[in-house]
Amino acid sequence: MSNPNQKSFPVTWDQFHRDSRALAWRLASVGPFDAVVAIARGGLVPAAIVARELNIRTVETVACKSYDHQNQSGIKVLKEISQPVLDLARNGGKVLIVDDLVDTGNTARVVRDMLPGAHFATVYAKPKGRDMVDTFITEVSQDTWIFFPWDLDVAYVAPISGGTD
Template identity: 35%
Template structure:
């Protein structure tokens, strides 16, 4: 699968652009970051938007590039009520959309009054088109916080 490598500078510019749109169109009371890929964007958005409350959930779906589990599994559930809160769910990419579907359901069960999905990128085949995203690609996105392959010369 083709890959696109993003830099820290590109990610920072993308997160600031997302924050600007959130301020104008949907200022959240709570940000829910999806571990692992959504945590850095979620933390940055929380700070940029004025220390918006941040909650974390962990959902595992991928085992490796192109290798998924049968269905997403919640490993760290949301804690506490979101009753009457406007919630922005943040992840790095909306690929199949299955992880986001699970988290949207959990956030609604916790009582959120409004839910929006915020991602850096989305794939054209996703079942969940984010309410806010920066770019669309059919490539595997490698974010700067992920491991780059290391070549060892023998």
């Protein structure tokens, strides 16, 4: 987070687990699903929670890299979706794609192209990418940086008033 005007949205493990279960709850009426594809790395945790809650036994991953911390660039696919899951989708199976967040929608667009008929779900969505997903739980503004629990460490924070007590 390099912009001092950027908002921050820290998410604890408890909150993320609740939000991921809420996502599963919403998806229950859309399923059943034959497979879930997690977009690594951020989608791994919510996909595992959703797979458990919806009793989805086929869990696959796709790995994409869209930016380093300074430059957004084209999407590079680091790990493709396995052929059995692609075949399942082509033969009428119902596939769910899960990610933690849709930001600009660039990664979502690439993965959607791989599985055009899949249902796409994220825990959080920003306005630029919101139209790329079918189901999400919480929308945050485009200028909000979400700090996921795996990005955080427990540390002392000074009181707002500046005092020490």
